[in-house]
Amino acid sequence: MNNTNMKAAVYTRYGSPEVLRIAHVARPEPKDNEVLIRIHATTVTSGDVRMRKADPFLIRFFSGLFKPKAPILGHEVAGVVDSVGSKVTRFKVGERVFGSTGMRSGTYAEYICMAEDDAIAHTPDNVAHGEAATLTVGALTALHFIQAVGLQRGEHILIHGASGSIGSAAVQLAKAMGATVTAVCSTANVELVRGLGADHVIDYRRTDFTKGGNTYDVIFSTVGHTSFTACRHLLAPEGRYVTSSAAGSDYWHMIKSKLFGGHRVIGGISAGGAEGIAQVRDLVQVGKLKAVVDRHFPLQRIADAHRYVDQGHKRGNVVIDVAA
Ligand SMILES: NC(=O)c1ccc[n+]([C@@H]2O[C@H](COP(=O)([O-])OP(=O)(O)OC[C@H]3O[C@@H](n4cnc5c(N)ncnc54)[C@H](OP(=O)(O)O)[C@@H]3O)[C@@H](O)[C@H]2O)c1
Known part of the structure; x- marks a missing residue:
């Protein structure tokens, strides 16, 4: 692998956990307003498994009618800022961050670009990447x-x-x-x-x-x-x-x-957003909110992690360790 590539778990069709496979794909590059995050941890949410299965069918109207439009799943992220676009002011290279991609996906990978005003915040010092990733969706x-x-x-x-x-x-x-x-x-x-x-x-x-x-x-x-x-x-x-x-x-x-x-x-859809993640971060920092982690899987075992979440009884959150 060279430094224009990265490892990711991709799916190119809907179905059982076996549709997920590890591949090498192009590493994204940050635009002026974006940070490139080197991902240390992500999670498997109940939303991820629904998207993988296209269940309910309605999901296909957003994710792709016949096959997924975005081949990399995952909505929660914790990692380190690897590089920043020329207009970024909130984050610096080397800082620990956590956040949620909202309606997009793409965190089952070694890197992701997010806009600095997306739902990302600095990770509190006392929180490990694996915990931070679970504190978003x-x-x-x-x-x-x-x-x-x-x-x-x-x-x-x-x-x-x-x-x-x-x-x-x-x-x-x-x-x-x-x-x-x-x-x-x-x-x-x-x-x-x-x-x-x-x-x-x-x-x-x-x-x-x-x-x-x-x-x-x-x-x-x-x-x-x-x-x-x-x-x-x-x-x-x-x-x-x-x-x-x-x-x-x-x-x-x-x-x-x-x-x-x-x-x-x-009812409806959660708004998420930068304001919400800042509130979450403050609550974590004062000890009013903590991560509830059920179990960890390495990225290579993403299909096993999906199999587990498919059962519908995870306790809190399932972490995927991306950077060993
Ligand atoms: N509206 C939105 O914006 C939004 C955003 C995110 C997620 N969602 C949706 O919200 C739902 C929940 O998401 P989540 O991530 O919190 O789910 P989750 O973590 O996968 O929920 C797992 C939990 O469900 C419990 N459970 C299973 N069957 C149950 C039953 N019959 N009665 C009571 N509890 C039961 C399990 O507890 P036991 O093992 O004790 O049964 C388990 O701890 C999903 O459908 C997801 O798609 C909506």
Whole structure:
């Protein structure tokens, strides 16, 4: 490999994890407003596996109808600034950075270019690259929806899917905002989410949370497997339902609540962005948000990492170590 090439995991068709293979591709070069990041770590998100499978089919309208338009997957990145464009002022060569590519992908590689005003920030000194890479998509999404729903200090929030990437960040963020948190997860993750600060934990394998007598100011559905219809009776009179994983009737209730009032139902796509990543960085720095890492895989084993995430039960985040 020469210094105009780099190693990357590429996919040129949709399908099972085997569509991912290691290849040598052209190394990107930064434009005037971009930094070139030497990637040390990335992750496999639930979004990555959906894109790999083109599931739901709708993904093809963005990613390519018959085959992926962008052959390199991956949305989270941590690494070191390798070079900068002539107009970059926020970052210098050698600085540690972390961030999210947002709607683009391309982090399953040794290098990526990002605009200096993308969702990137300096990595806090006490955070390893592998941890930093996990603090973007899940945390940005959790932050976006918690802000969108207007969670207030002293309110009671129920977080469903509390052990996932979004859920594990949401538990910490809600606690940091002074809310009382009830977390829903399976038996294996009860201690994990308690350790993240949940005040109450409901093990969904033993107890149906929708049959409990408590009411909540906010219900945050992070991984699907529930709906506004199933939870409506648990909401306080001014209660709000927010979902990062809307399906079926949730869409109708989003429109209905906007037009006719009643319990607010909020969904959509997380905005992410530079402002969000700066907030995440500040929270990490003051110890209010920490990485939840399930396991690491080297880039060469990207297909195994996808196989694992495909099972739908990762705890927090799965890290891909790019630079050995
Ligand atoms: N709207 C947006 O902007 C946006 C952005 C990012 C992601 N998303 C979407 O949000 C969803 C969640 O993403 P994520 O990355 O947080 O997922 P994730 O990390 O893959 O979620 C894994 C977790 O889901 C839990 N889970 C599985 N089945 C469950 C069930 N029946 N009930 C409760 N929990 C269950 C598992 O816990 P157990 O092992 O304990 O079951 C596991 O810890 C995905 O659909 C993703 O595509 C949306």
